[in-house]
Each structure stands twice: as C-alpha cells, then as structure tokens.
Amino acid sequence: MPDTAKDMLDRAMGALVGGALGDALGMPTQLLSPARIAALYGHVEDFVAPVADHPVSKGLLAGTITDDTEQALLLGRILVDSGDRFDHARWVNALLDWEREVKARGSYDLLGPSTKRAIDAINNGVPPEEAGRGGDTNGAAMRIAPVGIMMPLAPLDAFVAKVAETCRATHNTSIAIASAAAVAAAVSRGVAGSDWRAASDSAVAAAGQGAALGHWVTGGDIAARIVWAQELVRGRTVKDAIRLIVDLVGTGVASQESVPAAFAVLEVAAGDPWQAAVISANLGGDTDTIGAIAAGMAGACAAFSRLPQERISRLVGIDIGQVRALASDLVAARATKMKSGKDAAA
Template identity: 30%
Template sequence: MDTENKVNTQRALGAFVGGAVGDALGAPFEFKAGGLYSSTFPERVVGEVGEMTGGGGWSPGEFTDDTQMAIALAESLIANHGINSADIWERWRAWASSAKDVGILTRQALSAESHDGAARAAEVSNGGKSAGNGSVMRNTPIALFLFDQPLPVVIESAIEQSALTHNDPQAGFGAAIHAAMICAGIQGADMFGAIEDALELLPVEARETWGPLLSDAWSPSESQLTNGTVWTCLAQAVWALRTSSTFEEAVTKAIDLGDDADTVGCVAGSLAGARWGIQAIPSRWSTYLNGAVATPLDNGDIEERTYNYNAL
C-alpha cells in the first residue's frame, strides 16, 4: 500500500470510528445542560472504561441510533455498489423494529409502507418541520464510499439519503456539506475550503443560510436554534473542528455544548477523524465501542448483529 492510500485509509477509518466515538461518549450527556461533560471529567480518566461511562439507557461505550443508522447505510452501499434508496429504506426499517431509540421524525417516516413520499408524510405529521439533524448524523458512509468521485456525485447522494426521512431541503444541504468536508479530509485537502466548494454546487438559498453559520466568525453563542436542528448541529461541529488542534479537543468541545450532545459529538467526531485519522483517536475511547443493529436477511427474517471497535 503506498503512503497516499495508507493516509486515505487512516482518515476514512478515522471518520467512521470517530463518529461512533463521539456518539457513544456524548450519549450520557444527551439533553443535558452545556458544561456537564467538562464538570464531570475535569481531567482525563485513564483506566477501565475511561470517560466511556454510559448512562441514559446506554452501556459504557455503546453507540446510539446515530451510528446504528450509519452502519445500516454503509452495509447497503457495499451490498449494492452504490446508493439504492429502496434497500437503504428496508435496512433502516429492520433496524428501527428493535432499536432502543429512534428519532421522532425518522420513526414517522419509516412507519410508511414505502419510501416514496414517506418523508413528506412525516413532515406533515411533525407540524411541517423536518430540518432535524437525523440525516447528517448517519451521513459519513456516503463520503467514505464516494470520496474519489466528482463532488456533484457526492452531494447528490448525500441529499438522496437525507430525503428518505427528512423532506426539508436544508437537511439535505447539511448532509451534502458534511460529506464534502469528509471527502476533503480523507484526501488531505482543505476541509473548510470544501464548505465553499459544496456551496458553489448548491442552490442560492443554501449559500445564504449556511455561509454565515459555517464561517470562521461564527460561535455557539450565536445559536438561535437547538442543536437538534441540522443548522446548529453542523455549525457547532464545524466550530469545534475549526477551533481545536486534536481529535480529543474537538469531540469534547462539541459534547460539552450539551442538548443533543451525542449527535453533535458524532458529527464532530466524524469530521475530526477525517482530519487527523484513526491514529489520533484515544484508544481509551475506541476500545470500548459496542452496539447492535438489526439487519434484514434475504429470507425475510431479521438478524441482530453486534459490533465492536474491530468490526467497525
């Protein structure tokens, strides 16, 4: 393996494992006040499970629906050699049948009989709102599978997977920008420059909305919406990446913002992993990763598969 490909592999692995680490590390702090992570762990915890303490119904190191959906998406991309909306849909439905936690909008969409029109129906049921962070949290496999493809292909695929559950175009725009940044990171390119590259290919409304949110002038103090929305979630994750010099710093900064801490941690972790590679992820975190995803079989049955760090 040549050096360039090795670096690409390390960063690709870093993006996926980094997202899972941020997810599992942030899970106990979900819907909690900002600053709780830093007050709980004022210093690094070395030994046993470290800061991977679990809580809120999650075991130490257990990743949540953020990573579970990403695994299902990744397995669909591999099985179909590309994006196949019908197959992704069936895998997510199988996963949701026994998942501990499924987002409200996602559950509503996956309860439909077909993926056609499901996101729109869920949006209506949710009072016309569907710009949540659920489609960006699971998005990393799109970038990993397509990182060497032209950027328009990456953007189109990110928007397509987003639209399966989130009808608001802004959710898709967020996923597209996230995918562009991951692709750039894997290739050792400028991840912040990739934001501009993506916006050039998106509608004017995307540039007007996302440009200020993802600029180096933005900070979490400017948030007017919760990080349960795609806007604030991605903005906080990019801010954490932009203002950090290590994977650990970026992820803990993101989680310490509170509220939807596991998802912001997941998105920040995927970006940070793509930037610094899997070797930058503390082993005291990655070692304890674990979780399960229900997967549909060819005979119509559903099988629950377990995953740990070595299987991701």
C-alpha cells in the same frame, strides 16, 4: 496495498471511529443543559455512564454508541451493497429492520424526530419518496460519513446528488441535504488527504449546492451559518467558545443549529478528534450527534492511527473489525470511481 490506499483507509477509519467516539462521549449528556452536565458529571473528559433518570440514555454503559453510529454503519453497508446505483428499497427495508431491533432493545427514544416520523410513515403505507419530505433535522448529517468516504469530491454536482439520494426516505429537504452535503464533503476532503481547514472550505461549497435539492423548507442558510459559526469562535478559549455555541449557534436537533455547531467545534478543537468529542459533550443539547459529526470530520482529516487507541478499546456496541472491513470496502469503491473518472477524462 499502496501507501496512498493505506492512508485513505486510515482516514476512512478515522471518520467512522472518530464519529463513534464523539457519539459515545456525548451519549450521557444529550438533552441536558450545560449547567446540568456540570452538576452531574463535572467537565466531561472521558466516558461516563448516564444518570439513572436520564430521559433517553438511562441504563446504557459508559462508552456506548447510539443510533448516530449504528445508522452510519448501516448506510455504509447499503452503499457498498448497492454498487453504482443506490438501492433505495434496500435502504428503506434496512432502516425498518433496524428500527424493529432498536425497539426490541427498548431504545426507540434514541431515534431522531425526522427519522422516527419517516419510518412510522413508511410503516403506515406512505411511499418512501414522500416520507422524507418534512425531514429537516440532523439525522441525515449524522450518518453521512460513509458517502464522504466512498465518493470523490469531484465532480461536486455528482457528489451532492449521491448525498441527496441517500437522504430521500427520511430527510428529503433542502436544509437537511445541504447539511449532509457539508459533512460528507468535509469527510471526503479529509479522506483525500486534506486538513480540517480545507475540509471546511469544501463543506461550504457542497452545502451551497445541496440547498438547491429536495423540498424547500425554511431555515438559515447552512453554508453561511457554517462560515459564521467558525468565525464566531475563532481564537476563543474553549470556555468562551462553548458559551457562544450554546447561546448563539444553538445545539438542538435542527440542522441549522447542530451542523454549524459541529463545524464551530471543529474550529475550536483545531481539528483534534478527541478534543472535538470533549467540547461537544459539554455543550448540552444534541451532544452525541454534534460530537459524532465534529469528531468524525476531524477523524477523517487526522486518521485512525492518531485517535486515542485506549479510548477506542472502551467503546461499547461497536466491532472495530467490522468497521475496518466496511471502511476497506468503501475505500475500494472510491478507488474504482476515481479510476473510472480518469478513464472517462482520458
């Protein structure tokens, strides 16, 4: 395998496994306030088990991934199996099968509100193309990394159109598509070899285009809020940055809070994936999703080989061999798209 392909695979693995690290570290702190997190766990710097009365994570082992990682890997496999044209029906059926499995495990409350509403609507006979028209939360952004791995960033309109296509069943709104486009663009730029600063610039451009797609819903402009959130915390200590993110940016499931928050975390962590996961876990609110997004973007820019391998070995609920196989397939699909683009331009 050529060195460039090896590097792309390393960065693709960084995106997927980095996201899993952020997800698992934030699992026991999600939905809690920063004060409650500090009282229960101190400053979270490693995997911990959730308290026995945790509202959604009770009973899970320390280091366990959640729906953030599971849906990302599921979407990645559907992307590979779909070929050039995203198989919308296969994706919906895969989500429905996954939902049944999650219910059987007793973890349905871990699903995000937009995905839960859309799946319930599809189960009740609503056409998939209509089910996602109210989805404005962060579920699309949390699982979008495989699109960033598979798709070259240029041409940007085609890239954002692919993001929107994968959002349709659950998050077919302007704000959710803009958010997912931003995260996917950061991952794609990282897989291509750029650092986290360049990835942030690409994210802003993609968010601007994504905001014109899907059903319009009210909410702050994602591109502008990403820029503002990163400027807000630039040069701040971690303690001050956490306070600013919590008090001003927000850490809820709303796309206009959690996605800019993840980019602010990326700024404070200076692109370090594990630090991005640690900062996210201590924010309170939707910590697992913010961590999955921030550490996934950082992982794409840093690469798997620079992630903390000892902590990866303690992840629960993920098969790294299967992740590597998926990452390899996504990178191969990206290489094919890049070659066909060059051939078309020749």
